Amino acid sequence: MTREEEARLVREIRAGDGDAFETLVRENQTRVYNLALRMTGSEEDAQDIAQETFLKAWRTMGKYRGECSLGSWLYRIASNLSIDLLRKNKRQQREKIVSLEDNGEDGRTLELPDLREEPQTILEREENRRAVWACLEKLPEEQRLILVLRDVNGLSYEEIEASMGLEMGTVKSRIFRAREKLANLLLDRGTFDLVPSSNSWKKGRRG
Amino acid sequence: MSQEGVSQVAECREWMEQISASLDGELSPEEEQALEEHLAECRDCRTAMALLRSMAKVMREDTVQPPEKLAEGTRYLFEQEKKDRGFRWKRWRFTAIAAVICLALFGVIKLAPWSAGGGSAAPMAAGVRAESDVKVSAPAAPASALNEMKYMAGGTAAAPQAPEEPAPGPETEVCVDNTAEAAEAEPTEQMSGLRSAAPAADAGETDTADGLPGASAQDLWANGTIYSAESLPGYVIYSQLEGADSYYSVCFVYGPVPETIRTNRECTPLESPEGQERWLVPHSVCVNEGLLEQFSEVYYGDLLSQQGLVIGILDMEEDQWQP
Known part of the structure; x- marks a missing residue:
């Protein structure tokens, strides 16, 4: 959808056009729903969040000035709603709240063992794909969000910067650190079969 | 894949960051070239690339289709809410009225004898004494109001001095109940209470006429913009009602605003003297002490600050004006 088309859609929605609103929903629901699903890990929550995202977008349409794409704007609303919900749930569970400032940096670099198979082949298996999503849920909110925006929603670094309100130039390293942590979680989980000789892989040697 | 055992790849970390960016198509041609050369001679980085690429592929491809009932x-x-708009508007009127009351309050306070030099007799006098010299003209279109306000904020940054004493805990919960239904429970009583203050709004108009050229509160109301560039002491309440994130009303807050509200509600930081914080807080209302309780009952919001300044009701759609 071009910017002009988006602007027209916004005008129609502001005028209360139900068909225009439904177009907005149908055009964006998959990505908004997947964002919420990957952030919360719950289909039910994802539905609620997706629904609320569109209604909220409608209620606040006057705020949208077209400085970012309509999609980015919707993702931003969905991200905020997801994080709100995660925090609410955490409070209910009396768990430690991971603040947005916590970038999840644990100082661990990615240590690669030799793998039995190509990662690609490994991750083609259903159970291993599920493992990726399970490990994603263990990442701190911010790391999870940045990966979801990048890989699930396909936003560029620039769009992510705008959407998350990050400082210029920090997206690249933030995304890498999130991926690094996700890879380490998968390795810890044993998703990637290590070669038998690599029981002392942490000491390692350069090949 | 090689059977050589395992490698420590910490020194390749910088290259791995490049790998990650390369997978996202965010490297320059020169950077791509350099990375390729490194990859040609580094087995670890090739493994890392394969691993990161496969993870990103899963995330990109495993798209779950939302249920059909979502769109429906x-x-x-949407249709229900559209129908209820009239009803919703009744609720929103509280916000609008709050702004009018604030305006009125300002006018009244400004006229009151103790505002000239009354000292600590009235707790609300402190902010009022520090009046801004900047005159405000209401912009023609509400759409430009936010920018206008930012400008104003810059212009008046040094003028209104926030009182020395710190605001009460900004995180204080004003209320316990948090259901929208409760807000609608006693509209008549609340409204009458609020309306009783309404005539004062008109009384205040003459005094603020400079800032609000020739307009009555009702006119300003109808134009969707109510302005006062003066410091207005009172309590700023951030409303948590459903749908409360529209710019129906906006307050300046002199002082800290809780981070959760800042990030979630897109508050705008304003130019302020060193050591102070000033924020533009969408959907917040400013009320005086006497009205605090009443409003906290209506709004179920968080107390943000002891000092605030209502500067407008913005982005009010015409079709939302009708009760």
């Missing part, structure tokens, strides 16, 4: 259900709620 959302459309249904």
Whole structure:
């Protein structure tokens, strides 16, 4: 959808056009729903969040000035709603709240063992794909969000910067650190079969 | 894949960051070239690339289709809410009225004898004594109001001095109940209470006429913009009502605003003297002490600050004006 088309859609929605609103929903629901699903890990929550995202977008349409794409704007609303919900749930569970400032940096670099198979082949298996999503849920909110925006929603670094309100130039390293942590979680989980000789892989040697 | 055992790749970390960016198509041609050369001679980085690429591929491809009822259900709620707009507006009127009251309050306070030099007799006098010299003209279109306000904020940054004493805990919960239904429970009583203050709004108009050229509160109301560039002491309440994130009303807050509200509600930081914080807080209202309790009952919000300044009701759609 071009910017002009988006602007027209916004005008129609502001005028209360139900068909225009439904177009907005149908055009964006998959990505908004997947964002919420990957952030919360719950289909039910994802539905609620997706629904609320569109209604909220409608209620606040006057705020949208077209400085970012309509999609980015919707993702931003969905991200905020997801994080709100995660925090609410955490409070209910009396768990430690991971603040947005916590970038999840644990100082661990990615240590690669030799793998039995190509990662690609490994991750083609259903159970291993599920493992990726399970490990994603263990990442701190911010790391999870940045990966979801990048890989699930396909936003560029620039769009992510705008959407998350990050400082210029920090997206690249933030995304890498999130991926690094996700890879380490998968390795810890044993998703990637290590070669038998690599029981002392942490000491390692350069090949 | 090689059977050589395992490698420590910490020194390749910088290259791995490049790998990650390369997978996202965010490297320059020169950077791509350099990375390729490194990859040609580094087995670890090739493994890392394969691993990161496969993870990103899963995330990109494993798209779950939302249930069909999502679009239908959302459309249904949209239509319902549209129908309820009139009803919703009744609720929103509280916000608008709050702004009018604030305006009135300002006028009254400004006229009151103790405002000239009354000292600590009235707790609300402190902010009022520090009046801004900047005159405000209401912009023609509400759409430009936010920018206008930012400008104003810059212009008046040094003028209104926030009182020395710190605001009460900004995180203080003003109320316990948090259901929208409760807000609608006693509209008549609340309204009458609020309306009784309304005539004062008109009384205040003459005094603020400079800032609000020749307009009555009702006119300003109808134009969707109510302005006062003066410091208005009172309590700023951030409303948590459903749908409370529209710019129906906006307050300046002199002082800290809780981070959760800042990030979630897109508050705008304003130019301020060193050591102070000033924020533009969408959907917040400013009320005086006497009205605090009443409003906290209506709004179920968080107390943000002891000092605030209502500067407008913005982005009010014409069709939302009708009760």
